[in-house]
Amino acid sequence: MIGTGKIKQYANVLDKPLGKGKQEVSLSAFAFLFSELVQYNQTQVDNISELETRLEDAGYAVGARVLELLCHRDKGNRRETRLLGILSFVHSTVWKVLFGKVADSLEKGTEHEDEYMISEKELLVNRFISIPKDMGTFHCGAFVAGIVKGVLENVGFPAVVTAHFVPVEGQQRPRTTILIKFAEEVLRREARLG
Amino acid sequence: MTSTACFIIVSRNDIPIYEAEVGSAAKREDAAQLHQFVLHAALDIVQDLAWTTSAMFLKAIDRFNDLVVSVYVTAGHTRFMLLHDSRNEDGIKSFFQEVHELYIKILLNPLYLPGSRITSSHFDTKVRALARKYL
Numbered sequence: 190m191i192g193t194g195k196i197k198q199y200a201n202v203l204d205k206p207l208g209k210g211k212q213e214v215s216l217s218a219f220a221f222l223f224s225e226l227v228q229y230n231q232t233q234v235d236n237i238s239e240l241e242t243r244l245e246d247a248g249y250a251v252g253a254r255v256l257e258l259l260c261h262r263d264k265g266n267r268r269e270t271r272l273l274g275i276l277s278f279v280h281s282t283v284w285k286v287l288f289g290k291v292a293d294s295l296e297k298g299t300e301h302e303d304e305y306m307i308s309e310k311e312l313l314v315n316r317f318i319s320i321p322k323d324m325g326t327f328h329c330g331a332f333v334a335g336i337v338k339g340v341l342e343n344v345g346f347p348a349v350v351t352a353h354f355v356p357v358e359g360q361q362r363p364r365t366t367i368l369i370k371f372a373e374e375v376l377r378r379e380a381r382l383g
Numbered sequence: 384m385t386s387t388a389c390f391i392i393v394s395r396n397d398i399p400i401y402e403a404e405v406g407s408a409a410k411r412e413d414a415a416q417l418h419q420f421v422l423h424a425a426l427d428i429v430q431d432l433a434w435t436t437s438a439m440f441l442k443a444i445d446r447f448n449d450l451v452v453s454v455y456v457t458a459g460h461t462r463f464m465l466l467h468d469s470r471n472e473d474g475i476k477s478f479f480q481e482v483h484e485l486y487i488k489i490l491l492n493p494l495y496l497p498g499s500r501i502t503s504s505h506f507d508t509k510v511r512a513l514a515r516k517y518l
Contacts, residue, residue: 201505203488253459253497257487260458266439266480268458274437343395343459343497345434382434 207262213289220317227318227329237327245335245350252339255283268344272371272379275344279337280307287336288313303371307337308355312365328352330365337367347372387450388467388518389418390510392486394498395460397426401501405514406467421445422464425452429462439483440476455479459497461486469518478517485509 199205230243259282260268269275280295284307298304312330320327330352338350349370354363388406391399404415425445432441433456445452447466453475455463463479463486489501 203485203505254491257459257490261487267437268439270434270437345460
């Protein structure tokens with residue numbers, strides 16, 4: 190019979206080994222899926238901030254799962270308990286697994302103690318998206334902001350995460366910045382842990 | 384060799400999402416409630432201890448009579464707690480690691496809401512089999 194190769198069929202997903210997973214996924218498949226996600230949500234909401242919230246919630250679900258999976262697979266079951274540790278985890282490991290490269294930069298905010306920024310020249314999810322003029326400040330990177338939020342909140346560092354366009358002189362397309370603003374308790378705990 | 388053991392999985396928001404009496408001793412009604420009470424009481428200790436170390440397995444953190452509470456904390460702060468009377472630490476660590484893998488597979492289901500009860504009977508069967516094997 191065609192198709193009866195050596196692949197073992199598992200009765201239940203719990204029996205299948207976790208494995209290393211696919212290293213690469215088709216970009217076009219993802220782009221289609223993401224565009225459908227955005228278009229579907231556009232029909233469900235009345236304004237832009239609701240749309241961003243919905244994208245963020247979708248990303249949150251991804252973030253929660255990515256956190257557990259990566260800590261188990263790539264970090265040999267070590268948890269992150271410090272702020273800088275978790276930020277560099279997001280900036281390198283999470284970005285590398287999701288987008289194939291580490292994020293362009295991780296900066297600490299100058300005005301406020303609790304703000305950090307992850308910058309990227311062009312987010313992968315925005316590659317095939319153009320925002321019409323009448324949608325103003327809408328940013329599809331809200332999905333990625335949701336992923337970061339999902340990771341941070343589940344590790345115990347609750348934060349408000351948003352995505353912004355930052356215009357850069359000399360370049361036509363603005364850079365994208367993911368702004369992370371940690372909650373009060375995070376800073377207090379960091380100070381306590383010393 | 385009979386052993387009492389009560390295993391619960393507590394989510395990040397301190398809600399139990401899975402419970403099982405996995406010991407080989409005969410089960411008594413009052414003992415089951417007592418076990419759950421002791422495990423809930425140990426949650427405070429786990430909370431403080433979890434921030435002091437980056438390891439996942441927290442060994443024995445609390446005692447009650449001759450029963451010991453051992454805890455394993457995952458990256459997402461989901462706690463696997465085991466109330467037992469044995470001293471087999473390596474067996475318990477292996478048990479926790481295997482259950483952790485099962486938990487991740489449940490979590491990867493996009494239709495599973497993180498923090499909700501785990502109702503899969505297959506999961507239950509596998510956890511009990513692992514308990515028989517390692518505990």
